[in-house]
Amino acid sequence: MRTSLPFAFAIVATFAMSFVTSRAIAGDPSQTSGKQLFLRCINCHGANGQGMKAGTLQVPSIAGLEAWYVESQIMKFRTDKRGAHADDAKGLMMRAMARALANDAEVKAVSAYIAALAPKVEKPDTSADIKRGQQLYTMVCMACHGANSQGNPDPNIRAPSQVALESWYIQEQLVKFRTGVRGSLKDVEGLRMVPMVRDALPLMAKSLGATVEEADRDILAYINTLSGKP
Amino acid sequence: MNHWIKGASSYAADIDGLFWLVTALIGFWFIVAQGIVIYFALKYRRKEGVKAAYITGKSWRELNWVFIPVVLVVMCDGWIDVATASVWHNVKETLPPADQKVGVTAQQWAWTFRHEGPDGKLGTPDDIVTVDDLHVVVNKVIHVDLQSKDVLHSFSIPVMRFKQDTIPGRSITGWFKPILPGVYDVQCAEICGIGHGYMPARITVQTQADYDAWMKSIAAGATALPGTPSAAATSPAPQK
Numbered sequence: 001m002r003t004s005l006p007f008a009f010a011i012v013a014t015f016a017m018s019f020v021t022s023r024a025i026a027g028d029p030s031q032t033s034g035k036q037l038f039l040r041c042i043n044c045h046g047a048n049g050q051g052m053k054a055g056t057l058q059v060p061s062i063a064g065l066e067a068w069y070v071e072s073q074i075m076k077f078r079t080d081k082r083g084a085h086a087d088d089a090k091g092l093m094m095r096a097m098a099r100a101l102a103n104d105a106e107v108k109a110v111s112a113y114i115a116a117l118a119p120k121v122e123k124p125d126t127s128a129d130i131k132r133g134q135q136l137y138t139m140v141c142m143a144c145h146g147a148n149s150q151g152n153p154d155p156n157i158r159a160p161s162q163v164a165l166e167s168w169y170i171q172e173q174l175v176k177f178r179t180g181v182r183g184s185l186k187d188v189e190g191l192r193m194v195p196m197v198r199d200a201l202p203l204m205a206k207s208l209g210a211t212v213e214e215a216d217r218d219i220l221a222y223i224n225t226l227s228g229k230p
Numbered sequence: 231m232n233h234w235i236k237g238a239s240s241y242a243a244d245i246d247g248l249f250w251l252v253t254a255l256i257g258f259w260f261i262v263a264q265g266i267v268i269y270f271a272l273k274y275r276r277k278e279g280v281k282a283a284y285i286t287g288k289s290w291r292e293l294n295w296v297f298i299p300v301v302l303v304v305m306c307d308g309w310i311d312v313a314t315a316s317v318w319h320n321v322k323e324t325l326p327p328a329d330q331k332v333g334v335t336a337q338q339w340a341w342t343f344r345h346e347g348p349d350g351k352l353g354t355p356d357d358i359v360t361v362d363d364l365h366v367v368v369n370k371v372i373h374v375d376l377q378s379k380d381v382l383h384s385f386s387i388p389v390m391r392f393k394q395d396t397i398p399g400r401s402i403t404g405w406f407k408p409i410l411p412g413v414y415d416v417q418c419a420e421i422c423g424i425g426h427g428y429m430p431a432r433i434t435v436q437t438q439a440d441y442d443a444w445m446k447s448i449a450a451g452a453t454a455l456p457g458t459p460s461a462a463a464t465s466p467a468p469q470k
Contacts, residue, residue, distance in 0.1 A: 096339035
């Protein structure tokens with residue numbers, strides 16, 4: 001009996017502490033802060049949201065993207081407006097992870113945290129024709145994305161600033177828009193991108209004597225020179 | 231078993247039978263073993279003035295506490311093996327002719343299903359491709375051709391009592407015959423990365439008429455807005 005009493009006390013105390021701790025975590029708002037939620041992202045996007053390359057999987061930097069844009073994209077992944085195409089391997093991964101967030105409040109919190117991270121700075125592409133890139137950008141992209149790629153969050157436009165996006169990532173998305181992997185019928189903004197990228201850009205490129213690949217490279221190099229400020 | 235999770239395939243009852251056989255035998259031995267341990271622990275507990283015996287386990291009387299249970303457990307094991315053999319043969323070693331074929335591709339972290347299109351053949355341009363949304367016809371033998379794009383996954387439909395690993399570089403064919411219409415869960419049963427828990431899918435078991443109507447609706451969706459991206463890849467509404 002002398003030894004069993006402390007033993008019983010230890011068991012009761014352990015359960016009591018577990019209960020109190022679990023209640024404290026559930027009720028502590030800091031546990032669901034953007035920083036805490038971002039821990040789910042760092043396996044792929046890196047600790048500071050700078051992206052990473054693991055084997056053949058290249059993951060984009062998301063640091064410094066506008067909060068409204070991050071939020072809208074996560075919501076699209078959650079609702080099958082984006083990343084639900086059978087050929088969109090990375091999109092399907094992101095679709096699953098976006099659903100790990102419990103609710104809209106968590107989406108908003110993690111988006112705000114990502115927006116506050118320092119954006120990645122890219123080296124300029126010296127092989128590109130910046131002037132032609134400017135011409136193409138002006139003709140195809142500027143109306144929605146703005147003269148300095150400052151973006152436009154107007155509900156009727158919702159075009160993001162491209163400055164914080166990495167060139168390789170934008171290139172990858174252009175290909176997805178062209179091949180129907182991105183821009184589903186449910187994705188209003190994505191659907192708007194399809195004719196611009198698939199139809200208009202090649203036409204404009206042809207008028208300037210450039211191939212589609214050259215046009216992509218030149219536009220991306222030009223975007224890299226923009227400030228992203230109005 | 232049906233009380234907890236429906237048996238919706240032709241062989242679900244056979245697999246449930248095995249489950250109960252294994253559960254009953256193991257449960258019996260669990261109770262016997264624990265009963266003996268508890269009985270001995272109480273009967274031979276520490277007592278004042280009684281010195282603990284050192285048992286060498288060399289006499290037959292002592293060894294029989296090991297040999298007799300071993301023989302009995304091996305007999306039970308044989309019983310399970312015999313019962314399993316016929317079910318294993320029917321489910322895993324036999325491949326009944328297919329009424330419907332479906333291509334299943336696993337990847338981190340989604341399932342892609344390729345259904346036969348209006349031409350009734352798989353692997354042709356009119357195939358219907360969906361993400362996380364499998365449609366099959368009730369009372370038809372379904373062949374699933376399982377592949378993986380990246381890592382090990384396991385294609386599991388609990389109500390069908392169907393589970394089969396998908397392995398990169400391999401194509402594995404399995405089968406089931408759904409017998410109950412309805413919408414059921416599909417899950418990955420092999421840890422496949424950080425998003426493993428977020429790759430649920432669903433299977434809709436429907437009549438031939440409903441299946442044909444679904445196929446037409448998908449085909450209509452694909453051509454609803456000319457010039458827009460292919461709607462061949464669709465996925466169900468998100469699960470809350």
